[in-house]
Amino acid sequence: xxxxxxxxxxxxxxxxxxxxxxxxxxxxxxxxxxxxxxxxxxxxxxxxxxxxxxxxxxxxxxxxxxxxxxxxxxxxxxxxxxxxxxxxxxxxxxxxxxxxxxxxxxxxxxxxxxxxxxxxxx
Amino acid sequence: xxxxxxxxxxxxxxxxxxxxxxxxxxxxxxxxxxxxxxxxxxxxxxxxxxxxxxxxxxxxxxxxxxxxxxxxxxxxxxxxxxxxxxxxxxxxxxxxxxxxxxxxxxxxxxxxxxxxxxxxxxxxxxxxxxxxxxxxxxxxxxxxxxxxxxxxxxxxxxxxxxxxxxxxxxxxxxxxxxxxxxxxxxxxxxxxxxxxxxxxxxxxxxxxxxxxxxxxxxxxxxxxxxxxxxxxxxxxxxxxxxxxxxxxxxxxxxxxxxxxxxxxxxxxxxxxxxxxxxxxxxxxxxxxxxxxxxxxxxxxxxxxxxxxxxxxxxxxxxxxxxxxxxxxxxxx
Numbered sequence: 001x002x003x004x005x006x007x008x009x010x011x012x013x014x015x016x017x018x019x020x021x022x023x024x025x026x027x028x029x030x031x032x033x034x035x036x037x038x039x040x041x042x043x044x045x046x047x048x049x050x051x052x053x054x055x056x057x058x059x060x061x062x063x064x065x066x067x068x069x070x071x072x073x074x075x076x077x078x079x080x081x082x083x084x085x086x087x088x089x090x091x092x093x094x095x096x097x098x099x100x101x102x103x104x105x106x107x108x109x110x111x112x113x114x115x116x117x118x119x120x121x122x
Numbered sequence: 123x124x125x126x127x128x129x130x131x132x133x134x135x136x137x138x139x140x141x142x143x144x145x146x147x148x149x150x151x152x153x154x155x156x157x158x159x160x161x162x163x164x165x166x167x168x169x170x171x172x173x174x175x176x177x178x179x180x181x182x183x184x185x186x187x188x189x190x191x192x193x194x195x196x197x198x199x200x201x202x203x204x205x206x207x208x209x210x211x212x213x214x215x216x217x218x219x220x221x222x223x224x225x226x227x228x229x230x231x232x233x234x235x236x237x238x239x240x241x242x243x244x245x246x247x248x249x250x251x252x253x254x255x256x257x258x259x260x261x262x263x264x265x266x267x268x269x270x271x272x273x274x275x276x277x278x279x280x281x282x283x284x285x286x287x288x289x290x291x292x293x294x295x296x297x298x299x300x301x302x303x304x305x306x307x308x309x310x311x312x313x314x315x316x317x318x319x320x321x322x323x324x325x326x327x328x329x330x331x332x333x334x335x336x337x338x339x340x341x342x343x344x345x346x347x348x349x350x351x352x353x354x355x356x357x358x359x360x361x362x363x364x365x366x367x368x369x370x371x372x373x374x375x376x377x378x379x380x381x382x383x384x385x386x387x388x389x390x391x392x393x394x395x396x397x398x399x400x401x402x403x404x405x406x407x408x409x410x411x412x413x414x415x416x417x418x419x420x421x422x423x424x425x426x427x428x429x430x431x432x433x434x435x436x437x438x439x440x441x442x443x444x445x446x447x448x449x450x451x452x453x454x
Contacts, residue, residue, distance in 0.1 A: 022440055029436055043432060047441060048159070 006059030007095075007104045013060070020098055021051040027090035034086055037076060057091070057111045066118040073119050084116050126169075126202040134197065140165070140172065141192035151205065156193045163192040170201035181442060182311060183240075183304040212237055216294040217270045219287045223357025225277050226323060229257075229287055230270040233298055237271065239263065240306030241330035242419070244447065246299035247273070247283070249290075255283040258327035258421070258447070259301065262334065271298075274326040274357075278451065305419050305447045307334040313341040314415030319402045319430055321349045324422025324449055325358060329366055331419055336366075336373045336385065345405050349390040349398035349426065362387035398426055399433040406437050413438030417445070424448040 011020060025047055028034050038046060049072070055061065073079060091112060092105050100108070116122075123134040125143055134143040141153055141163050153163040158178055167188045176195035177185045189206060217230035231247070239245070241262050248254040261272035277284040305327060307316075316335055318328040325348040332344050346366070350356045362385070370385040388405065390396040406413060418434050420427045427448050434444055 018442070019440070022435070026436055026438070029432075043428075043435065043441065 007100060007108060008055060008058035008060030010104075011058065011098055011100070014055075016098075017051050017054055017058075017060070020094060021047055021054055023097060024054065024090060024094040025050050027094060028087060031086055031090065034083060037079075037083075054091075057108050059111075066115050069115050070118040070121060074121055077121075079120055081116075081120070084119055088112055123197055124200045125197070126200070127204070134201075137196055139193055140176075140195040140197065140201070140203065144192065151192060153193060158191055158194045161191060164189050164206045165192050165203045166190075166206055168202040168204050170197065170199055172197050172201060172203075181304055181445070182308050183306055183445065186308060187240075187304075210300045212298045214271070214296045214298050216287070216290055216292060216296060218292060219275070219290070222274060223359075224354035226357045227275045227277060227284070227287060229273045229275050231273070231296060231298070232270040236267055237298065237301060239301030241334040242306035242327045242447075243301040243303040244327070245271075245301050248297040248299075249283060249286060250295065253282045253286070254299075258303075258323075258330070260326045260330050262330060262337070274323045276323045303447055305331065305421060305445045307331050307338065307340070309338045312415065312417075314417060315343045315345065315409045315411055316340060317345050317347075317402065317405060317409075317416055317418040317434075319347040319349065319398060319405075319418070319420055321398060321422030321426045322355055322449070323357075324420075324427075324447070327421050327447065328419055329358070329363060332366060332385070333369045336369045339373055343384050343386070343409060345386045345388075345409070347388045347390060347398065347401055347405060349392070349396070349401070349422070351392040353391060353393065356389050356391070360389050399429040402430050403433050403437055406434065406439075414440065414443075417443045419445045419447075421447040422449055424450055 008017070011017070029038060053069075088109060092109060095105050095108060123136070125132045125134050125140060127144065127149065132143060132147045132149070134140070138146075141151070141156065144151055151163060151165065154160045155162070161179070164180075167190060172190045172195035176190040178191070178194055180189055180191070212233045212235060214231045214233040217232050219227045219229045222228040239259055241259065244256050244258045246254050246256050257273040257275060259266070259271055260274055261269070265272070275284050275287055277288060316332070318332055320328045325346070328346060332346055335344055348356060348358065366385070366387070386405075388401060390398045390401040406416065409416065416439055418439060420430050427446050431444050431446055435441055
């Protein structure tokens with residue numbers, strides 16, 4: 001059986017995404033491997049982008065495409081799998097904190113993994 | 123439905139958004155995503171209520187000021203709106219400008235008619251020659267009505283406004299713009315701790331906000347932090363300013379003994395190796411509460427404000443609960 005209601009909706013839709021996004025972004029900023037990439041960025045703009053990314057991977061109204069992710073990360077030429085894996089780890093941890101079960105987290109990880117090559121510009 | 127804007131009345135079709143109605147009538151306002159995310163189409167309701175959906179995503183202080191998003195507003199009754207940036211000017215006269223501390227003037231201005239504002243908001247001040255600068259209002263509204271609007275102005279060497287204020291004769295004419303800004307106390311909002319931190323003259327609006335909170339008997343701790351790079355910058359002194367302590371005492375007198383909520387005042391000096399972002403984080407930790415219940419007001423130099431905001435966010439405050447006012451010198 002396929003999931004009729006996306007995790008996005010089950011978490012609470014656009015109203016809840018704000019809390020999920022902030023929790024996810026906090027983890028990313030606290031990670032020494034990832035934080036330097038966010039130093040120069042305006043926090044509000046970043047949170048807005050993270051919210052769009054999360055909306056996409058959680059099955060909400062798609063606002064973010066692989067091409068946009070590619071363009072957004074194009075200048076970060078030293079990104080590699082360990083950075084991407086770190087972000088995936090924070091994403092999974094955040095979702096579990098908000099009560100997502102194993103199946104949901106796996107499904108989201110699969111969607112996120114599908115944009116690995118875009119983010120790493122491969 | 124009727125929409126009034128700039129003195130003209132426009133019809134609004136049932137279910138049509140304010141933005142679409144204006145566009146249909148050829149009235150352009152800034153807009154981008156048309157979906158409630160970018161907030162480019164923010165406007166202000168002067169008469170009427172656009173409904174709660176139109177205020178989605180806007181901070182409570184903006185909502186209280188009547189702002190809403192034109193793309194989301196589908197009004198069910200008549201509305202009069204104004205652009206967010208529209209300024210109504212008020213003429214004023216300089217009452218006095220006296221040093222309050224090293225390099226800072228206490229300026230008093232008397233507007234020709236009473237101005238409505240929330241303590242903590244700022245106002246554009248224009249003098250002859252068209253020189254304009256933005257300053258936060260320090261006095262509470264009843265004080266402004268009695269002795270004029272009070273500002274704390276940092277004197278910059280050769281400052282086109284601060285230098286002029288220091289020596290202009292009493293009675294000199296000025297123009298004031300409409301009070302603006304999202305940093306002000308919201309009575310009736312959640313009863314969590316208030317954390318107010320500022321650098322330099324950024325402390326001035328924070329003292330006003332804290333006094334307003336105390337006057338409203340805010341049911342939670344109120345913590346203020348004043349930071350400066352050198353001792354001269356702590357122009358209100360190292361101890362809690364009398365005006366604040368007096369307000370706290372008046373509030374305490376009216377409360378039941380069990381209601382006591384502490385007011386705290388701390389200073390931080392970079393010349394002593396202090397970092398205001400660290401002091402703010404330590405203060406938060408000292409409150410020993412759920413960070414999600416804390417509201418923070420940050421005012422002062424852009425870099426310090428950005429660092430404090432980031433530190434508080436990382437410590438668990440939501441960005442939506444952090445109100446920031448960045449003071450940017452005009453380049454004199």
